[in-house]
Amino acid sequence: MARLLKFNIFRYNPQDPESTPHMESFVLEETDSMTLFIVLNRIREEQDPSLQFDFCCRAGICGSCGMVINGRPGLACHTKTKDLPDEITLLPLPVYQLVGDLSVDTGSWFRELYDTVESWIHTSKAFDPTAQEERMEDSMAEAIYELDRCIECGCCVAACGTARMRPDFLGAAGINKVGRFLIDPRDERTERDYFEIIGNDMGIFGCMGLLACEDVCPKHMPLQNQLGFLRRKMGITALKSFFKK
Amino acid sequence: MQTIYTDVLVVGAGLAGERAAIEAAEAGFSAICLSLVPSRRSHSSAAMGGMQAAMGNCAKGEGDCPDVHFADTVKGSDWGCDQEVARMFADRAPIEMRQLAYWGVPWGRVVPGKGTYYKGGKLYDKEEKEENRGLINSRDFGGTAKWRTCYVSDGTGHSVLYTIDNVCAKLGVEVHDKTESISLIHDGVTCFGAVARCLRTGELRVYLAKATVIATGGFGRIYPGTTNAVICDGGGHITALNTGVVPMGNMEAVQFHPTGIVPTEILVTEGCRGDGGTLLDVNEERFMHVYEPEKQELASRDVVARWMTHHIRQGKGVKSPYGDHLWLDIRHLGEKHITGKLREVYEICTSFLGVDPIHQLIPVRPTHHYSMGGVRTNKDGKAYGLSGLFSVGEASCWDMHGFNRLGGNSLAETVVAGGIVGKKIAEFLQGAEVTFNSSVIDAEVKKQQERIQNVISCKAGTENVFKVRTAMQDALFKGANIFRTKEGLEECVATLQDTLARARKVGLKSNGKGVNPELSAALKIEGQVKMALMLSVGALNRTESRGSHNREDYPARNDRDWLTRTLAYWKNENDDMPTLAYEAATEIFHIPPGDRGYGKSEIIKADTKAEEKG
Ligand SMILES: Cc1cc2nc3c(=O)[nH]c(=O)nc-3n(C[C@H](O)[C@H](O)[C@H](O)COP(=O)(O)OP(=O)(O)OC[C@H]3O[C@@H](n4cnc5c(N)ncnc54)[C@H](O)[C@@H]3O)c2cc1C
Ligand code: SF4
Ligand code: SF4
Ligand code: FES
Numbered sequence: 001m002a003r004l005l006k007f008n009i010f011r012y013n014p015q016d017p018e019s020t021p022h023m024e025s026f027v028l029e030e031t032d033s034m035t036l037f038i039v040l041n042r043i044r045e046e047q048d049p050s051l052q053f054d055f056c057c058r059a060g061i062c063g064s065c066g067m068v069i070n071g072r073p074g075l076a077c078h079t080k081t082k083d084l085p086d087e088i089t090l091l092p093l094p095v096y097q098l099v100g101d102l103s104v105d106t107g108s109w110f111r112e113l114y115d116t117v118e119s120w121i122h123t124s125k126a127f128d129p130t131a132q133e134e135r136m137e138d139s140m141a142e143a144i145y146e147l148d149r150c151i152e153c154g155c156c157v158a159a160c161g162t163a164r165m166r167p168d169f170l171g172a173a174g175i176n177k178v179g180r181f182l183i184d185p186r187d188e189r190t191e192r193d194y195f196e197i198i199g200n201d202m203g204i205f206g207c208m209g210l211l212a213c214e215d216v217c218p219k220h221m222p223l224q225n226q227l228g229f230l231r232r233k234m235g236i237t238a239l240k241s242f243f244k245k
Numbered sequence: 246m247q248t249i250y251t252d253v254l255v256v257g258a259g260l261a262g263e264r265a266a267i268e269a270a271e272a273g274f275s276a277i278c279l280s281l282v283p284s285r286r287s288h289s290s291a292a293m294g295g296m297q298a299a300m301g302n303c304a305k306g307e308g309d310c311p312d313v314h315f316a317d318t319v320k321g322s323d324w325g326c327d328q329e330v331a332r333m334f335a336d337r338a339p340i341e342m343r344q345l346a347y348w349g350v351p352w353g354r355v356v357p358g359k360g361t362y363y364k365g366g367k368l369y370d371k372e373e374k375e376e377n378r379g380l381i382n383s384r385d386f387g388g389t390a391k392w393r394t395c396y397v398s399d400g401t402g403h404s405v406l407y408t409i410d411n412v413c414a415k416l417g418v419e420v421h422d423k424t425e426s427i428s429l430i431h432d433g434v435t436c437f438g439a440v441a442r443c444l445r446t447g448e449l450r451v452y453l454a455k456a457t458v459i460a461t462g463g464f465g466r467i468y469p470g471t472t473n474a475v476i477c478d479g480g481g482h483i484t485a486l487n488t489g490v491v492p493m494g495n496m497e498a499v500q501f502h503p504t505g506i507v508p509t510e511i512l513v514t515e516g517c518r519g520d521g522g523t524l525l526d527v528n529e530e531r532f533m534h535v536y537e538p539e540k541q542e543l544a545s546r547d548v549v550a551r552w553m554t555h556h557i558r559q560g561k562g563v564k565s566p567y568g569d570h571l572w573l574d575i576r577h578l579g580e581k582h583i584t585g586k587l588r589e590v591y592e593i594c595t596s597f598l599g600v601d602p603i604h605q606l607i608p609v610r611p612t613h614h615y616s617m618g619g620v621r622t623n624k625d626g627k628a629y630g631l632s633g634l635f636s637v638g639e640a641s642c643w644d645m646h647g648f649n650r651l652g653g654n655s656l657a658e659t660v661v662a663g664g665i666v667g668k669k670i671a672e673f674l675q676g677a678e679v680t681f682n683s684s685v686i687d688a689e690v691k692k693q694q695e696r697i698q699n700v701i702s703c704k705a706g707t708e709n710v711f712k713v714r715t716a717m718q719d720a721l722f723k724g725a726n727i728f729r730t731k732e733g734l735e736e737c738v739a740t741l742q743d744t745l746a747r748a749r750k751v752g753l754k755s756n757g758k759g760v761n762p763e764l765s766a767a768l769k770i771e772g773q774v775k776m777a778l779m780l781s782v783g784a785l786n787r788t789e790s791r792g793s794h795n796r797e798d799y800p801a802r803n804d805r806d807w808l809t810r811t812l813a814y815w816k817n818e819n820d821d822m823p824t825l826a827y828e829a830a831t832e833i834f835h836i837p838p839g840d841r842g843y844g845k846s847e848i849i850k851a852d853t854k855a856e857e858k859g
Contacts, residue, residue, distance in 0.1 A: 015447055015759025032566065033508060035597070045711040049763035050755035054282070056474045059511045059593060061403070062286040078596055099423070099445050100760055107283030107422040111414070120411040121349040133343040135379030136354050144351035145398050148407060152285060186349060 003030040005081060007039065008089045013050070013100045023089075024048075036069070036076035036090075040102075052101035060218060063151030066093050066158065067102050073155035075218045076102075093158040095167075106154045113174050117197050121187045140185065147180035147226070149219050156213035156223065168202045172213035172223045175204055179226045182233075195237045204230050246690065247450045251277045251419075252674055254438050254454035256426045256481055258284035260402070260656065261638025262460030263409045263418065264663025265626075265670060269456075270416040272671035277419045277452065279441055281476045284410050284420045288462050288474040289659060292402030293514040293589050295384060295394035296657035298338035302355050302380040304371045305362075305392035311335040313390050316836060318651060321388045321545050323792035323802060324838040325498065325617075325647025325810070328831045330624050334645045334661050341661045342381055342395050349408045353382040353396050363521020363578060365534060365541045385519040386652040388545035388843070394653040399514060399589040402656055409660070423760075424450070427768055429457065429484045429634070430689045436634040437681055439484065440693050442768075447759040449693060451686060455677045456670050459485055459628070459636040460663075463616045467777050469718035471613040472505050472512035481640050483772030485620045486779070490630035492812035492826070494621035494642030496776065497783035500650060500793050501550040501727050505612025508567040509597055512614065513590045513607060515652040518542045520586065522575040524553065525606065526561040529572065540843045547649040547793040548844030550611035554727045557610070565608065572606035579603075611727055615639070615655060617646040617793070618780070621812055626666030629812070633679065637666045644810065647830065648792025700767045703752025710751045710767045716744045717774050725781045730797050734785040741781060742821055745774045779813035779823045786825060787811065790846060801847035804838045808851060 005028050012021040026043045037058045044051045056064040058077045065076040068091040070084065081088075096104035113119070150173055157163045157171035170178075178198050181187045198204045207227055214223040253269045255262040258280035266276040280287060301309035315335040319326060346352055357375040361368050364385075386394040397404040413420065423444035430437040430451070438453040461481025465473030485491040503524070504513045518524075523531050524542055536552040537544045544552075553571055556562070562569030575583060575590070580603045583591050587602075594602045620636035621629045622643055628634040637643070638659045643666075645658060699705060724737025748771040757764045789803035790796050809827040816824050838851060 013759045016756070033597070033599075044762060048755070049711070049753070050758075050761055052760060052762060056282050056286045056476050057288070057291045058475060058509075059291065060596060061291045061589070062282070062288075062474065064282060064286050080596075103760070105423070105445060107420075110283060110285075111420065111422075114411065114414040118415070120415040121347075123347075125347075127344055127347045129340045129344070131343075133346045133381055136346075136352075137379055138354040138356045138382070141351040141354050142398070145400065145404060148351060148397075148404050149400060151290075151403070152283070184349065184351075186347075 003086055005030050006087045007043070008087065009051070009102065010091045011101055012098065014098065015100070030081055034081040036079045036081070037065070039081065040076065052099065052103040054103050061151065063153035066106070066153040066155045067091065068093060068158065073158040073216045075153060075155070078218055093154055095157050095163050096154060106152065109154070110152050113170065113177070116170065117174060117178050119177050119181065121181070121184065122189050123186060124188060136185070144180060144184050146222070147176055147183070150176055150221055151219055153218060155216045155218060159212040159216045161210065161212070162206050162208055166202070166206060169206050170198065170203050172227065175207070175230060176221060176223060176226050179230055191233065191237045192241070195234055198230065199234045199238060204234050207231070248453060249277065249450065250453050251275045252454065253456045253458065253670060254452045255279070255458040255460055256439060257460030257462060257638065257640065258420050258422065259287035259460060259462050259638060260289040260406055260409055260659035261663045262458065263413050264660045265458055265460065265637050265667035266418045267409070267412055267416060268664060268667025269671050269674065270418050274671060274674050277421060278413070279424045279426055279452070280420060280422045281425055281444065283422045285406055287406065288477055289406045289656065290403045291474060292656045293399040294386065294516045294519070295396030295401045295653050296342065296660070297386065297389070297393045297651065297653035298342045298395055298657055299335065299391070299393055300339055300342060300381050300383055300395065301391070302377045303383050303392055304373050305385065306383045309391035309393055311338070314338065314393060317389045318645060318654060319836050320841045321649055321651040321654070322647025323649055323841065324804070324808065325495070325791055325830050327624065327644045328835050329833050330643055331645040332835060333624065333665060334658065337661045337665060338657050341664055345405060345408060345660065346381065348412050350405050351397055353398065354379050355382045366521065366523045366531065366577060384516060385543065386515055387518065387543045387549065388651045394519065396516070399516060399587055405656070405660065425480060425765065426484055428689060428693055429488055430686055431488055431631055432682060432685050433490060434632060435679070436631045437679065437685065440689055444760050447761065449690065451690060453681050453686070455633060455674055455679045457634050458670065459620050459634070459640050460638045461640045463639040464776060465613050465616065467717060467721060467773050468613040469715070469722050470505070470510040472502055472510055478769060479773055479776050480769055482620060482776060483769060485628065485636070486775060486815045487772060487818070488631060489814065489816050489818070491628050491634065492621045492630065492814045493618060493776070493779055494644060495618040495648070495783070495811050496780040496813055497787055497794050497811060498617035498648045498792065499613065499725070499780065500546055500615035500617060501611040502546055502614035503549040503553055503611055504573050504609040505614070506593065506598055507565060507570040507608040507610055510612045511593055511597055513573065513593060513609065517573060517575050517587060517590060520582065521578055522573055525572040525574050526556060527563045528561070532556050532561065537843055544843040545649055545651060550727055551795060551844070553611050563608065570608045570610040573609045574606055575602050576604060615650060617648060617650055618642050625669040626662065627669070635666060635670055637662050648794055696768065697764065700751060700764065701753050701757035705752065706750025707752040708747045708750040709754065710763060710770050713744060713747045713751060713770055714766065714773070716747070717741065717777050720744065721777055721781065725784050728795050728797050729784055731785065734781055737781045738778065738785060741774060741778050745771070745778065745821060748774045775815050775823070782823055783811045783813055783825060801849050803849040804851040805849050805853050808838065
């Protein structure tokens with residue numbers, strides 16, 4: 001006999017004056033290879049069609065479905081019920097603005113981040129459509145991709161003590177983004193330029209180094225290395241500019 | 246109600262939409278992209294394999310050029326494509342890849358020296374030239390004469406979309422995410438923008454624009470199982486077909502991908518076979534080399550999917566609680582390759598199947614994957630029927646894919662077409678003077694408000710939207726799948742007509758307040774069933790087999806009667822059937838219809854004596 005699973009789900013529709021934040025329980029019988037994607041859609045289709053949550057790729061690729069699953073931020077589509085106990089609590093990600101139930105607004109948060117860290121290649125060169133591409137070592141391309149793999153799910157930010165206290169903290173995802181451009185030879189920004197962005201409490205010096213971020217990252221981004229690398233690099237930049245003064 | 250003005254309104258912030266918006270922004274126009282999800286979560290991000298462009302940098306791509314790419318594309322399309330469009334595409338693709346490199350895409354690069362590769366389970370040698378060190382590399386994909394697919398590990402779509410979205414941020418292209426376009430504002434001649442529903446609050450907003458672009462991607466979710474993301478539901482197409490004047494092209498041309506995993510239908514990339522993976526049957530024996538001695542596992546997708554289905558029908562499938570399937574074997578590629586270049590595949594297999602592909606076989610079967618059909622446009626991306634309306638990317642039928650698109654050609658299309666059409670939009674805007682007619686706008690808003698009120702108050706009935714949706718999906722799955730017959734399609738059309746009647750009676754169970762997901766589904770269901778009908782009626786009428794459209798009762802490709810593109814209109818809202826028209830598949834022939842060199846089938850030549858068309 002399959003397990004009966006009990007899901008305690010956070011409910012609140014800010015657009016409905018009659019709605020108040022509360023927890024609601026739903027019971028489902030477990031099936032083979034069941035994921036939280038299957039669970040939530042079944043609840044919506046069979047029990048409560050107003051239940052809000054976000055999925056897109058349902059394959060752990062797009063980063064839409066971050067939520068707090070039994071106390072831990074993770075991707076719902078990627079979570080199999082067989083790895084969970086009989087009772088499962090689902091909460092929306094903290095830090096981000098709530099849209100309703102399990103749905104939050106990660107889009108606005110990240111768009112602001114792109115502007116803050118200017119997450120694009122800064123170059124004085126113009127594109128020449130008649131020229132061959134500039135060469136790059138494959139190992140360099142792979143190193144950039146390694147940092148470009150972040151799917152902006154927001155789990156690291158939701159798990160981060162600093163981010164929860166400081167709304168302007170860039171989070172591991174934001175700091176990692178700076179690292180991605182810093183190693184890219186096409187970007188002409190100097191270390192001083194990067195220092196302007198992350199050499200402060202909003203960036204690398206706000207990080208307490210407890211690494212909850214790396215722990216929860218579903219893409220296993222090398223956040224610990226990244227944060228350590230940038231902290232040293234920015235520390236040196238700070239020293240250099242101190243002596244210059 | 247909030248009204249927002251912009252020069253260009255791009256509905257869709259995937260690769261195609263954002264690439265087009267960049268062209269407009271660079272020409273000095275304001276551009277806003279709408280998206281259901283944050284732009285980077287658009288389905289383009291899920292494309293792992295890569296993009297085709299004739300770079301010719303790697304050893305197995307030597308001698309490649311746009312001519313060869315063009316020829317592969319036309320053959321792949323089974324001569325259903327517009328050859329002028331395919332030509333523009335193939336010529337432009339290498340430049341676009343370099344443009345992307347300039348913007349920051351970390352393309353895989355050529356590493357000089359000796360190496361090995363697998364083909365059909367066998368190991369071969371190759372040597373990359375020193376002089377090509379560091380140029381953009383390519384991998385092998387199905388249906389191509391050369392290794393031509395540019396890639397970023399197995400996160401090509403992800404990396405390219407992030408790069409393009411970065412450029413949008415830099416240029417000030419606005420993205421209004423969690424915003425759903427639900428109808429176009431038009432007077433039957435000109436399109437003035439769209440009415441959208443905010444998916445943060447549920448409120449309606451009006452967007453007024455001189456040019457409106459539908460770049461909403463595929464519509465795989467009208468099928469029950471698909472590799473498409475859950476947001477690929479045809480919402481953008483519906484706004485176009487509801488105008489009554491904009492036709493959908495070749496809706497019956499639907500691609501099934503050989504390797505969707507069983508269960509869950511998540512795609513594992515063609516790169517698996519491109520890199521040397523093989524398909525095995527219940528006896529763990531290869532079979533593709535028997536059916537396709539030349540291309541084997543790497544024949545075009547329609548051909549491989551067909552043979553796989555055929556092989557399963559011969560009783561060679563592997564039985565499972567989720568139906569019969571076959572195996573994909575990549576074990577011989579080794580741990581380094583699988584956890585490196587195929588890392589995403591490794592992760593999907595381990596996390597969704599509990600299968601370790603380094604040591605175990607992957608259960609796969611052909612699964613709905615791609616829509617060649619869509620909003621019909623001319624070669625500039627202008628939609629038929631309405632001035633000021635454009636379409637680009639998978640949502641459109643531009644039509645470089647005809648009846649089968651090649652792996653790697655779609656992601657490439659998004660950026661290449663995005664660039665070409667974006668330029669045309671900028672040209673169009675140069676001269677555009679538009680007067681927005683307030684009575685047209687008000688009438689459209691009122692119509693949408695009433696529609697919403699009616700489903701909330703169950704004015705027409707209380708049909709359950711999810712049940713109606715399932716009925717539609719099942720009908721298509723049964724009748725408009727890989728193999729099609731007259732009987733099957735007739736039954737499908739009949740069921741869908743019944744489903745359409747039910748769709749018109751949908752009413753909500755919940756209160757519909759705010760961002761109510763039941764309401765979102767309900768607002769789309771009638772349009773989705775109309776699309777399903779366009780697809781199945783188009784398939785029923787097309788009494789031939791071409792590319793991915795296989796009629797068991799008409800196995801020959803019929804160039805005499807069917808070298809055409811279907812145009813499906815929904816002329817009046819209350820019609821129960823689409824109205825079909827036809828146009829020539831291509832005005833210009835660079836390559837006359839011939840044999841594809843794989844997927845052998847009978848051909849009725851254009852110059853054979855005509856019979857009465859039935
Ligand atoms: C799993 C998978 C893997 C693939 N791999 C490859 C590959 O390796 N190579 C290749 O060439 N092709 C591949 N393809 C195909 C290719 O990825 C797609 O065809 C392509 O990415 C489509 O891009 P697009 O910009 O047209 O649409 P999308 O990227 O799907 O973007 C659509 C946009 O429209 C928005 N939208 C939709 N409806 C509305 C609405 N009503 N209102 C407002 N916004 C709306 C969405 O939010 C989104 O922003 C793959 C497809 C799948 C399913
Ligand atoms: S670093 Fe990891 S956890 Fe953080 S947003 Fe990126 S993928 Fe998600
Ligand atoms: S290590 Fe830094 S970024 Fe990561 S969770 Fe801790 S404070 Fe946040
Ligand atoms: S839905 Fe895309 S990561 Fe979960």
